[in-house]
Amino acid sequence: MSRDTLLWRVAPPILRSARRPQRVIERNATVYRRTPMVFISGFFEPLFYLLSIRIGFGALIGDVDFAGRAVDYAEFVAPALMASSAMNGAVYDSTMNIFFKLRYSKTYDAMLASPLGAADVALGEIGWAMLRGFMYSISFLVCLAALGMAGSWWILAALPACLLIGMAFASVGMALTTYMRSWADFDWVPAITLPMFLFSATFYPLSSYGGLGWIVQLSPLYHGVALVRGASLGVASWGMLVHVAVLVSLTVVGLSVAARRVETLLLK
Amino acid sequence: MSTPASVRVLEMQMLLLKRIWKTNLTLSFLQPLLFFLGMGLGVGSLVDGRSSSAAALGDVSYAMFLGPGLLATTAMLTAAGESLWPVLGGFKWDGSFEAMAATRLTASQVVRGQFLWLAVRMGIAVGGVAVVLAVHPDTRSWGILPAVPAALLCGLVFTAWITAWAASREYDTSFSNVQRLVITPLFLFGGAFYPVDSLPELLRPIAWVTPLWHGVELCRGFTLHSLGAIEMLGHVGVLVAWLIPGWILCDRFFARRLYR
Amino acid sequence: MTANEQPVIRARSLTKKFGEFEAVRGIDVDVRPGESFGFLGPNGAGKSSTMRMIAGVSPITSGTLEIFGLDPATHGSEIRNRLGVVPQADNLDGELTLLDNLIVYGRYFDIPRAECVSRAKELLDFVQLSDRSSGRVDSLSGGMKRRLTIARGLMNRPEMFLLDEPTTGLDPQARHILWDRLYRLKQQGVTLVLTTHYMDEAEQLCDRLVVMDAGRIVAEGSPRDLITRYSTREVLELRFGAGRNAEYEGRLAGIGDRLEVLADRVLVYADDGEAALREVNVRGLTPESSLVRRSSLEDVFLRLTGRSLEE
Numbered sequence: 001m002s003r004d005t006l007l008w009r010v011a012p013p014i015l016r017s018a019r020r021p022q023r024v025i026e027r028n029a030t031v032y033r034r035t036p037m038v039f040i041s042g043f044f045e046p047l048f049y050l051l052s053i054r055i056g057f058g059a060l061i062g063d064v065d066f067a068g069r070a071v072d073y074a075e076f077v078a079p080a081l082m083a084s085s086a087m088n089g090a091v092y093d094s095t096m097n098i099f100f101k102l103r104y105s106k107t108y109d110a111m112l113a114s115p116l117g118a119a120d121v122a123l124g125e126i127g128w129a130m131l132r133g134f135m136y137s138i139s140f141l142v143c144l145a146a147l148g149m150a151g152s153w154w155i156l157a158a159l160p161a162c163l164l165i166g167m168a169f170a171s172v173g174m175a176l177t178t179y180m181r182s183w184a185d186f187d188w189v190p191a192i193t194l195p196m197f198l199f200s201a202t203f204y205p206l207s208s209y210g211g212l213g214w215i216v217q218l219s220p221l222y223h224g225v226a227l228v229r230g231a232s233l234g235v236a237s238w239g240m241l242v243h244v245a246v247l248v249s250l251t252v253v254g255l256s257v258a259a260r261r262v263e264t265l266l267l268k
Numbered sequence: 269m270s271t272p273a274s275v276r277v278l279e280m281q282m283l284l285l286k287r288i289w290k291t292n293l294t295l296s297f298l299q300p301l302l303f304f305l306g307m308g309l310g311v312g313s314l315v316d317g318r319s320s321s322a323a324a325l326g327d328v329s330y331a332m333f334l335g336p337g338l339l340a341t342t343a344m345l346t347a348a349g350e351s352l353w354p355v356l357g358g359f360k361w362d363g364s365f366e367a368m369a370a371t372r373l374t375a376s377q378v379v380r381g382q383f384l385w386l387a388v389r390m391g392i393a394v395g396g397v398a399v400v401l402a403v404h405p406d407t408r409s410w411g412i413l414p415a416v417p418a419a420l421l422c423g424l425v426f427t428a429w430i431t432a433w434a435a436s437r438e439y440d441t442s443f444s445n446v447q448r449l450v451i452t453p454l455f456l457f458g459g460a461f462y463p464v465d466s467l468p469e470l471l472r473p474i475a476w477v478t479p480l481w482h483g484v485e486l487c488r489g490f491t492l493h494s495l496g497a498i499e500m501l502g503h504v505g506v507l508v509a510w511l512i513p514g515w516i517l518c519d520r521f522f523a524r525r526l527y528r
Numbered sequence: 529m530t531a532n533e534q535p536v537i538r539a540r541s542l543t544k545k546f547g548e549f550e551a552v553r554g555i556d557v558d559v560r561p562g563e564s565f566g567f568l569g570p571n572g573a574g575k576s577s578t579m580r581m582i583a584g585v586s587p588i589t590s591g592t593l594e595i596f597g598l599d600p601a602t603h604g605s606e607i608r609n610r611l612g613v614v615p616q617a618d619n620l621d622g623e624l625t626l627l628d629n630l631i632v633y634g635r636y637f638d639i640p641r642a643e644c645v646s647r648a649k650e651l652l653d654f655v656q657l658s659d660r661s662s663g664r665v666d667s668l669s670g671g672m673k674r675r676l677t678i679a680r681g682l683m684n685r686p687e688m689f690l691l692d693e694p695t696t697g698l699d700p701q702a703r704h705i706l707w708d709r710l711y712r713l714k715q716q717g718v719t720l721v722l723t724t725h726y727m728d729e730a731e732q733l734c735d736r737l738v739v740m741d742a743g744r745i746v747a748e749g750s751p752r753d754l755i756t757r758y759s760t761r762e763v764l765e766l767r768f769g770a771g772r773n774a775e776y777e778g779r780l781a782g783i784g785d786r787l788e789v790l791a792d793r794v795l796v797y798a799d800d801g802e803a804a805l806r807e808v809n810v811r812g813l814t815p816e817s818s819l820v821r822r823s824s825l826e827d828v829f830l831r832l833t834g835r836s837l838e839e
Binding site: 041042049059061073191199203208 | 291299302303306307313314315324444452461467
């Protein structure tokens with residue numbers, strides 16, 4: 001990572017102590033090289049969701065109003081599903097997997113005995129989650145295009161948006177994971193992600209929530225959905241900077257907490 | 269020995285539940301409630317009022333259509349969640365099945381105990397949905413009462429087959445694919461969220477074979493009083509026909525693994 | 529130590545506390561380059577805590593600690609770059625093959641991939657695991673896992689090799705293979721620092737050692753030194769039956785240098801164990817069993833602390 005970029009200079013000190021987080025990514029890539037099926041099946045999930053939206057819900061619902069125009073329901077929901085899948089992938093990678101490595105397999109203990117430090121572990125794991133998320137997002141795009149639901153070329157702008165979502169949720173997910181005491185605690189993960197999935201203006205416009213819209217805006221996923229949907233429907237606005245800022249802030253806070261906690265848990 | 273062996277297996281598992289019941293109960297209610305609110309009422313507001321949609325749903329509101337289906341999907345999702353890693357783990361990581369087999373329990377008693385345990389877990393989750401349905405005026409019906417055991421029967425089919433799969437694996441590598449390639453499509457295309465009739469003609473027969481569709485139809489039939497006795501018996505028959513081979517496989521794989 | 533020879537480990541009043549519990553209570557240690565140095569003591573003596581501080585993965589509570597003349601608090605990464613570590617509990621990567629375990633670990637040290645591959649193959653050979661290089665870690669026996677951990681620790685060609693209880697839990701054959709490999713490293717000039725509660729291990733591998741008990745160093749010297757100082761060359765173990773050993777204390781008086789009566793046996797310290805046994809028979813005593821063995825750390829430790837080592 002280049003040390004002169006602005007992002008690097010404003011990063012919290014603990015993150016700046018990172019040396020070579022890419023080695024952690026390399027380790028994970030080596031593991032997954034041997035189980036490619038996990039990646040391949042990742043392609044089917046978005047396909048299933050998109051198909052069910054198109055043949056099932058699309059037929060029942062028709063058009064919805066978005067930004068003053070009528071949008072086909074499938075076209076309205078697809079970007080939200082893309083954002084949600086970026087979230088789910090990141091959360092999946094950054095919770096159970098990391099808990100296992102942290103508490104059981106002692107993978108990080110071995111890393112910390114080498115020149116790598118806690119910040120490398122945190123940055124590397126989040127980088128890996130982002131990479132995987134990025135691959136899922138690409139496969140999502142391919143599915144969208146294959147089903148003729150891609151809309152315009154604007155949809156490519158959804159990729160960086162999904163990357164931001166993955167980054168934010170992976171960082172926060174890892175930070176929370178360091179506080180988990182047992183597998184039973186993970187039952188609470190869907191209790192957080194499910195309401196976000198259902199109520200982030202995913203399946204119907206923000207306006208349908210009436211006076212409760214402000215609660216929806218508290219959901220980090222809402223900001224992700226808004227970005228991806230804006231990109232895919234070609235609607236850009238200054239408000240999008242706010243969405244970006246929310247996701248970036250979550251990333252920085254999550255990463256710092258995660259690195260700090262790995263240090264407390266393993267270097268004692 | 270007064271208590272049946274499988275009940276004693278259940279008792280061991282219940283000790284675990286005692287420690288986590290608060291979380292478990294809260295989540296069991298939360299999940300279906302959120303789905304019902306988010307999909308049933310939320311998406312429902314977009315669906316209801318369109319005449320073409322009403323016809324497709326059989327002249328009921330979307331909430332009425334979706335609600336009973338959630339009983340069956342909840343049973344399936346609970347079965348999938350509790351029968352993959354926990355079952356392999358029972359053999360491999362915490363060795364709880366070995367520990368049971370080391371007592372005088374036979375493999376099939378351990379299997380029955382595991383099924384009973386799953387029935388309890390599914391019962392809690394499905395009970396949560398039932399309460400949500402009973403509270404909402406659209407879906408309130410005495411038919412919910414028989415729909416709960418119907419959902420459990422459907423869930424047991426999944427318990428049996430998934431447990432058999434997990435018990436016959438050495439590694440957990442295939443498990444996320446079971447979730448992604450079997451459970452997720454069933455969840456989405458099994459007729460809970462929209463009528464199977466909207467699927468392409470080629471896919472419909474596949475849906476008709478799946479246990480989830482029969483479970484969903486059965487629960488919906490009870491709750492909305494929309495099915496005749498013969499149709500109901502047919503659905504039950506198919507579910508039982510699915511259950512038996514799965515159960516036999518479980519017995520066989522548990523025996524092979526515990527006494528090799 | 530000559531004046532220009534900088535110690536690789538230098539500890540002064542080194543202390544480690546976990547909350548109220550003081551695991552290491554102010555120890556002084558100097559280890560010279562190329563030396564084989566051992567920490568001996570029972571479980572809970574503070575050996576592992578000391579090792580973790582030396583390995584730079586555990587901050588010290590007070591005192592000073594220098595590794596290669598550097599402070600682990602500020603130069604942890606540089607220090608770890610020059611260390612090889614074999615922790616007490618194997619933390620091999622269960623998701624990787626044997627070969628990948630080594631390659632991936634080498635990459636943590638920024639060693640070029642091609643170099644990692646050739647070193648990994650060489651080291652698998654060294655620890656006699658080449659034939660399993662594409663196997664999974666969970667298919668290995670305990671001894672093989674330990675050997676693989678040793679190979680992994682050598683990937684960065686460390687100047688100092690830290691081994692925490694390297695042979696605990698291994699069968700005798702596996703231990704001998706391990707000792708042989710460690711001995712070769714010692715011959716190559718690698719500084720070895722190990723903890724153990726086996727005297728034979730210390731005798732085989734250590735030039736010098738310290739005995740730790742309850743966080744303190746209670747004795748220091750070469751293995752031979754310690755045995756001569758605190759024990760005899762041989763020990764005669766006599767068993768007179770449960771609960772009856774104490775009765776024989778008086779009747780055994782005068783045989784060997786010293787007697788130690790334990791719950792299950794009587795230990796007779798003597799330079800010639802066989803001679804002591806003959807004397808026992810001459811006195812008309814008939815123990816249920818008798819055994820002559822060489823003195824061990826057990827005996828040194830018993831002498832130093834009045835307690836048994838492996839309790």
